[in-house]
Structure formats: structure tokens, C-alpha cells
Amino acid sequence: MKKSYWILLLVVIIAVGGYFYSTQQQEVVEEPAQEEIVQEEPAEETAEVVNPDTFTEVNMGNIDSLDPHFQYDTSSAEIVDNVYENLIRFDKGDITKFVPNLATEVPSEENGLIQNDGKTYIFPMREDVVFHNGNSLTPEDVKYSFLRALIQDRDGGPVWMIYEPLFQVGSLAEVTQEVVGVENPSDLSAEQSEEVYNYLEQAVEVDGNNVVFNLPQPFPPFLSIISQGNGLGAVIDKEWTIEQGGWDGQPDSIAEYTNPTKEDDPLFDKMNGTGPYELVEWTNGESTILKRHDDYWREPASIPNVVIQMVDEWSTRKLMLQRGDADIVYVDKQYMSQVEGMDGVEVIRGLPNIYMGAGLMNYNIVTEGNPDVHSGQLDGEGVPSDFFSDIHVRKGFNYAMNYDAFVEDVLEGDGQQGRGPIPEPLLGYEEDSLTYSFDLEKAEEHFRQAFDGELWEQGFEITILYNSGNDVRKLAADMLKNYVEQINPDFKINVRGIQWASYLDKLIANKFTLGFIAWGADYADPHNFAVPFLRSDGTYGGFKGEDYISWAEENVDPVIDEGISTTDPDEREKIYKDLQSLAYENAVDMYLYQPTAQVIMRDWVEGWYYNPIKDPGIYFYDLDK
Amino acid sequence: MSEEKLVEVKNLKTYFYTEEGVVKAVDGVDYEIYPGETLGIVGESGCGKSVTSLSIMRLVESPPGRIEAGEIIFGGKDLTKLSQKEMRKIRGNDISMIFQEPMTSLNPVYTVGDQIIEAIILHKKVKRKEARRQAVEMLEKVGIPLPEQRVDEYPHQLSGGMRQRVMIAMALSCDPKLLIADEPTTALDVTIQAQILELMNDLKASYGMSIMMITHDLGVIAEVSDRVAVMYAGKVVEYTDVDTLFEDPKHPYTWGLMNSIPKLDKDVDRLEAIPGSVPSPLNFPEGCKFNTRCPLAEGKCFTDEPPLEAAAEGHKVRCWRYEDLEKIKLRGERIYADGGVDK
């Protein structure tokens, strides 16, 4: 009796062991089987189209808000892009060419709709366009939409993007400060509000069937900013929005409607646009369901239903793709190999992505209570606060990075080295502009000169952080550590991963030493990259410390101002090329990589094209299956 | 006593097959019980007395136990050959059993009434209302006051003595012909003990049933038994009526038992005690099983097992030297050393 029990136990151990072994092997085992199948049925459609009436995209994460003027993340932007519409749109994937959308013509110098040396834009409006609730589109709606956005201007939102061209400031607060001396728009009295409103109203006018924009000075990227793909320029229905509790359209109510919290925003979870699809249901964190708008002003879309599902578990997404229950899925970088060669699946890689990943160097690290600077002195046991203020240190680091290896191994070839803050293909980017390359000798040269030779003698110890879960950033930090430490045995770099919350904290508190960050294009103009990376008050520039800020105020800001106010494209190009060189010569930061994008979908999907500004959002109108 | 035997146990052998070896708990036991009498089975713990009763009830856990050989004739049938289904008709019905620990022998989550009613419904096939009436009647017969109230109480609400009465009520509820009582009073106070024994005797008379009283307590044997079987190491070593046993024990073991307890009517300077202890059932000696402790053991006792023989009319003994023991007794000598207990 005892013996049989031992035998059974042995069987169990083998069985369980076998299970675990097979789950490890499972990916390897799957691939060959599928490749076999692909060879048997080469060119034809391998499977029958699943759910021909519904297009399913499977993504992950959360949608922030459905309010086009509130949202500032790609998931929300995708929904907004399909439900709301702007005055003009890109000609499919070409970000340099515009076509009319809700306007009947794209303003230009040639057709006379851009006047006053680029300070006036006239948009003639299309008639017989209806919103999803049946209301007709009028020029009033357009004016209302823009003014509402300007008034709402929520903290951390996208509205700053039109404040710049329309008022040459960064926010409503700056306007209220200037006009009535009130710092916080929520504090405006009714009278003050009226004054501010009158000021704002100058920028957007209705003239008969036209909507006219008045800019204080020429702003070349203006059309790009309000083009379809940027929810900021979306047109909402005045009547309906007022019904929902949005801005009442009156001049005296700014304080009431400005800077709402997400929950107080009536358009948070409701949509009413002119777009080819309308919102059926939104279950946050689960799915968004759209259905075709049959009274759309163009041909109604081919596919009647669209479902965007949020599934956080990769394996589940993968299976859905395999079974055809998903037409398009989001694939994390590390799982790409699992979808290559999958039966019935098309993988397109190498799509140009207007995105720059960089290592931000903090010129004035706050050393108090900061373990990452260790001793905080130039004594070989830490780094002083102004470690990165020394150009030789910055250049040393820039030469110590193996860019090729990074692109090949970490990005798996999906990308290229950055050449400066401006990415390809924007103005100012040159394929062969001067940039740093991997050269440990040069790195050593610069390190030896740093701090008048003292750094080389003493050595240093520094900690570089990354936010856990971000493998690309981790590997970049690891590579730096590996190479820099080779140069001098007294150079010590520690790499540590921390939670997002702590990472953000370090950034805000200026305690980071070298932090990897990134910026994706809001609109297709180099100004959108120069500002955050280089300007003294830019999103990233502003975190680089006093020494950088004062240098930038003198050397960078004027150039950026010039770049944005010059209308001649050739002149602009020169200015941005200069900026790019400036960044290079001063080794402002480490412009590490510009990744490419990819899309993974079932091979029965037709009509897909790539638009780098809209990526990764899908525009369903043009698709079919 | 009528001639017709109620139960006849012939050469019963019940062995236990354990990992350490074979335990011959009951190794060739013979006895009979006649209608209306009480047979006492006496012996130390481990001698096999409980196992023989469990064998009759076929309640021996098998595995690891097994009725290896023998017959148990009851009502014209051999109980060792019956199926479990047939045995279930007999248990609680024709033959009932009560156990030593009244505290734990009743199911704590059901009322005492439920447990009695369960037996009644099972065997007598009456409706619940009638069964309940009978249960209350039984409780009254066993001397429990306020039986209509008690019947709905839980075992933990009753004292030890009460619980044993309930056990008896439950056992007798279906008019069994034989009641097996395995150490029924051992766990009770002396005064309660007496009450229970008296109750059992009264019920025996009024029901006309037989009782098999298993105990290690000679006092209890003296009180209730008609005839007695003394067991040692799985065998019956002496078998006679109760008076003879006390007056004229012929087996050295019985003799030792008798003389190791103080008696009011005898005056001795020191008590006798049997040295040593019962040998391990895995390690029984060759020959007579008592030879490890018997002061008279010699020669043949160590090689051959003595048979159970009639030493006199209605008196059987299993010993090679019982005649020698007689002679020693007549000489008024002791055979055991001092027990070390002064009077």
C-alpha cells in the first residue's frame, strides 16, 4: 500500500514538471507550427473574415476623457478623432498637405484666404453638415468651440497650443493677468470676465458664412495645430453643449466654467460631433462602442460598427488577434516576435514616428536629501550639484553611448539615433548633421578636461533612475553605466528603477541627475520640439536647472521666437538647423533615439494608411474588411 | 437456563494485519450465552475482550482487522458469513451494544431523542410520532426524570450517568435479545455505577434478554454475572459460573486477580500482585501465553499451548498445572510475591 502511494506521487511530480516545462517551451513550439501552415496556403486569404460588420481594435490602458478640449492622451485622441471633426484635415498620410474638411477651402496665400502677412485666416464653412443629434453645423458653432476651449484651459491640458498662436501667451491665466491683473481665472468677477472675454473674442470672428481667425503675429504651424488629428480644433455643437451644462456662451461666466476637474466636465463621457462615427457607449477601462453616422456629410463609412476594447493582458490580446476576434491589436515591443509570421496577420514595421527619446541632464541637481548624488561633492564619492553644468561632462557622456548597439539591440532595429531635439522629417532635421557618435577615446578626452582635470583625478559616483517597467530606459541607463565605467575605474554609475510616482517626484523636485524622457509630436512643426526641449521655460528645459535656464534665456529663446514668427519656409529651415546645431555644440542633452512605429492587424483589413501625427490612433472611416 | 443457546462462539479468531506485523487479538475463543443470563468477560486491557464483542457485531475495522476463522451462531445463522446488509438488520435490533465513554458516544449535534428515534424508525418501521412516544417511554424506563423534556435536549446538556442511561435506552429501544455492554460503568462515579448496574439487571429481567458484560472490574463481574469467561492474550483461560470463579479459581492468572484486590471479608497481611505485564501481541511467547508472568511455569509451559479443558463439571481451565495449583491452595500458600502494599 505504501509503495503504490510513492509511485503515484512520482507520477504527479513528473506530470507537474512536464506542465511547467511545456509552458516555458510553448512559444518556441508554436512558431514552427504556424510557419508550416503559412507555407501550405501561401497567397490567398487564409481565413474567413470574422465579424464583417464590426471592426474591433484591442488596446490597453485607460481613456482619460472624451472631451476634445480636455483630453491630452493618445487613447482619448483616437476616439475624439473619429467622432468629432476639425476645419481641415491632412491629405491622408501626408502631413505637409491639407484638404478641406468642415471648411470648404484650406486658407493659403494663393487663394487669398490667408491675409495680413499671415495674421488673418479665413475659413468658409460647409453647409448641410449635421451633428449626431441632428443639429446643423453653423459658423457660430465653430466660434463657440474655440472660445469654449480657450475658457476651459484646464491644468495640464492641451489648450496652451492655441494660446500661443492666438495670443502669444501660454494660458488663460496669462491673459487674465495681463488684461485685468487677476492671476487665477477662477477668481474673475462677472465684469472682469466680460473684459477678458472681449479680449479673447478678437481672435475668432464669424463673418457671414466664414470663420475668421486673427493672430497677433504670423505663426506658421497654425494650420497644423487646428487640423484633424488634434482634438483641440474639434467643433462641438453649441446648443447641445449648453444643454449638457457646458459653457453657456456668455461673456460673464468664465470663472464658473474654467479649469474644471474631470468629473465636473459635462463632456467627459458624452459626445456629439459631426464625424463619421457616433458614440454608442463608453465603459471606461473596458470598451468604447461606435456606430456609423448615416447622415455624415461624406459617403457614410463602410464598416457599420466599431468596438475599441481595453484588454490589459497581452496573452489574451494575442489570442483574440489569432482567432480574428480582434482586427487590430496593440503589441508591446517585447512581444513583437510573437506576432511575426502569425497566420493571417500583417505586421508593418519601420513607420516613421515623430518622437524623440532623450536623456535629460540636470545642470543644477538639488543635493539636499538626494541619495542619487551620494556625497554631493567632487570627491570621488558622489557628484556635485553642478556636475552636468560642465560641458565636458555632458560631452563625455554623449560620446560614451553606443548608439548603434542601442538601436540594434534595444530597439531591435526599429528606429534611429536622434540628431538633436528635432526629429525626422521636421524642418531643421538633416540626415547628416553633426552629432555624437560612440567614441570612448573622445569621451575620455572630455572627461579629463572636466572640472579642470579634478574630475578625472577624483572620479565620481552617481545614480541614474528609470521608471520601473520601462525596459528601454533601463537598458539605456545600463549601457551608459557599462561604457562610462570602462573609461576610468573611479567612475561609478548606479542604475535604479523606481515607481512612476517617485520618478515624477524626482523630476518635479529637480532631484534627478540624468533622466530619460520623451516627447511625441502634438503637431507637425519643429517648434513643437524646440520649445519643450530647449526653451528656458519648456516642459523639459524648465527642469534642467538655473544654469541652463539662464543660458537658454540668452541663447535659445530669441532664436525660437524668431523661428516661430518667420513665415518664409527657407528662412525657418535655416533657423531650426541652427537650433539643432546649437543643441549639438552645447551637448544640451543626449538625444538618444527616434523610434519607428508599427501596426499589427489581420490581413483582411483594407484601406489602412499611416499618419505620423495620428499614430497610434486608427481612423476608421477609411477602413474596410 | 434453557438448553437452547442464544449465541455460540466457536474457535473465533480475529487478527489485525498491521505494518508491524500480525496482531492476533482473538486467537481461538469459545463461549456460549444462554437466553436470560449475563455472561461476564473479564480480563486486562488488550486481552481481546472488546474485540470478541466487536466481532460478534461485525464492527471490526477491516482493514486492518479480519475474522480469520471460527463461527458465531446466532438465531440459527453464522454471523461471520452474513453480508453487511444482513448484519445491519441485526445490529441495534436483535443485538445491541453500549460502550464505555458515554461522554463521547452520543452525536453532539443531534438531540438525544433524535438519536433514539432514528434507531426505532430504522428497525421498527413506525411513523415519527409513534417513534417519539416510544423514545419518551424508554427514557422513563431507564429512570430519566422529565423524559418529555429531556428527549429534546442535546447530549452536552446531560450528565455522564444520564448519558449512559440514554445509551441504554437507545440500545433497548428495539427489544434486543442480547445486549453487549463493553465497560459501561468504567467511566462513571461509583455511586452512579451501582445505579446503572441495577438498572441493567432490572431491564434484563423485564425484557427477558441476555447480557454480555465486558469489564476488567471484578466487582462488576461479581455483581451482575451469571457465568464468567476470563480472557488473557486473546484466549479464554478460565470459564465457569461466577460463584465458583470467586471461590475456586483454578488458573494461576485468575488466582492472581482474585488475590490482588482487597476484600472486606478476608484478612491478609499483604496483597498478591502478578508481576510483569501483558506481553505485546506482536511478540507472544511460545507455549502458554502466561508463561512470562506465571510463577508455576515450567518445562511444557514454555513449549506447548495448553488446551481449554474441563477441570470439573461446568468449569474449564487452560493450564498444564492447575492440579498443582489446587494443592498449593489447600496448603494455604501464596504463589505470588508481595504486592508491596500493606493493609
Added chain:
Amino acid sequence: MISYIARRFLILPVILFGVTMLIFSMIMMLGPYQRLSTYIKDPAQLKGAEDIDQLVEKFGLDDPWYEQYGRWIGGVVKGDFGWSESAGAPVTKAIADRFPATIELALFSLIPVILGGIILGVLSAVNHNKTLDHIIRIFAVVGWSFPSFVFGLLVLMIFYGVLGWLPPGRLSNWAYEIIRSTDFVSYTGLYVLDGILNLNFKIVVDALRHLIAPVFTISILWWAFILRITRSNMLETLKKDYIRTARAKGLAENIIVYKHAVRNALIPVVTVAGQMVLGLAGGLVIVETIFNIRGLGQFMANAAQQLDYPGVLGGALYYGFFLILINLFVDVSYAVIDPRIRLE
């Protein structure tokens, strides 16, 4: 009995206060910038230092802890549990939306787990050391050893990936359309139940179909748990004296097992089952994630990860309430099962 139950519920606010206070103080140990990360997911959303301070002020992250806690408590008393940033909805709605999915999963898992576990445990004990016992015990060991994510993924891969029988989610797309339509009334949010109440059996079948895989995954683990406890208690109980008495009465073996033994063996099982129910009510994040069920497990895990303290606190309240409720239920069950136990 009533006063006993009432008294148990009276202690609820005290416990909830203590728990939420504890959680709150842990969250407050992080600086305001760290807590800002709940709202800012990408540094690109920051426009500069002013912006940050404005944001900190807007969300009141800089106020002293008692003020922030006080605000939350003040809201709670009025029935406003705050806004959950991680869920993008008011906390009450966030929890209420996910509650039906979690409860449906819990209910459907409970039955096979408890019944199945107990029956298998009893069978195992009764057939002690025989083949059936060994088979059941191996089954238990396997179930116990498999981490739920491995097993869940395996189930998904085989029954969805290969066979296509059991897809993830709670319903198929066509079923969702019916649920959304005006003909269908969602009484409870539990699709199986609603399907029955609306007499739409296609919905019932579809919902059940989607429940099989996650319920199976949950059951495999928990079965083992209940099974082992039941088995060992049954083995103990079957050795007891009153079982011997029952046999001596001539009762049939399965009456002895199921009537006399099981009830006595049940008390520790009830304890374990109670813990299990509590775990199920709180949601199982792994199973929910793999099978794409929008439940409370995911909600609470995300809220904790994103430092969404109204969400975490709301979840704690919910959980605390269930804790009291279920413990109460367990205690009352003890008294029902075993008359020796009296409620104080």
C-alpha cells in the same frame, strides 16, 4: 440572535475608520509630487513649475493630512466617496459598475467549489487510502500547486485559442447589443440572472459560456483547499465514538457518513469557506485580467498602483463591510451547525 447580529454590525464603523485611517496615513507618507502622479501619467503633461504648483493646489495635495482625511470623511458621511482617478468615475459608480461582475463570478464559483470540495473531501475520506482517495488527492495537489495565472492562461489558450469554445469577457458582442437595447431590462447586472428575468435564454447561455473558463480556473485552486480540510476532518470524525455507536445501531454507511459525520466535520470547513467567499467578493485580479472581466480585483489593484486614494479607500470600505458580513455569517453558521456553540 438579532441583538447579536446588531452588535456585530455596530462595530463596523469603528473597524472601517481604523482601516481607512491606516491606509490614508500610508498614502500620506508620500510627498505631494508623488501623489500628483495619480493625475499626471506623463511628464509631457507638465508645462512647467507653475503648472505643477497649480495642480498640487487644485487637488489639495498640499493640505495637512487631517484636512484631506477630513474632507474625505465629510464626503463619505454625505454619501460622496470621491472621484477615482484610476477608474475615471466617482468611486461609488466605479465600484457599483464592477460589483455585479465580481459577484456573479463569486456566486458561480462558490457552488462548485464548496459543494464539489466537500463532496470530494468526503469521498476521499470514506475511501481512505484506496484508489479513489489517491486520485482525488493528486487532483488536489495539482490544483493547489498551479498558480492561477498559469492555469488561467492554459485554459484560455486551449479552450479559446485552439478550440474557440470559451472566449474571454462576459458576453459576446451580439449579446451586448441586446443588453443595451431598450427591450432588455438590467435588473441586477448579473447577466445570467438578468437573462432569466428577461426570459432571454440566449443571453443566459452566452453568459454561462463565458463564465465556465474563469470559474474553472478559480475552482481548481479552491477546490483543493476545501477538499483537504474536509478530508482531514472527516477522517478525524469517522474515528469518533459516536460513529461507532451509529454503526452499532445498524445504520447504513452513507447515512452515517452524510448525516452523522459530515455535520461534525463541517466547522473548520465553514471557516475556510468564509475566507474564500471574502476573497471572491473582493475580486480576483489575476483571473479578471486574463479573462478580461471588469471586476473589483482589477479596480483595487489599479487604484493601489496609481495611488488613487479615494479609490483605495472606497475599496477598503467595501471590503471591510464584507469582512464583517461574512464573519458574521460564519459565526451564525457555527451556531446552526453545532448546538454546543451558543452565540454570546
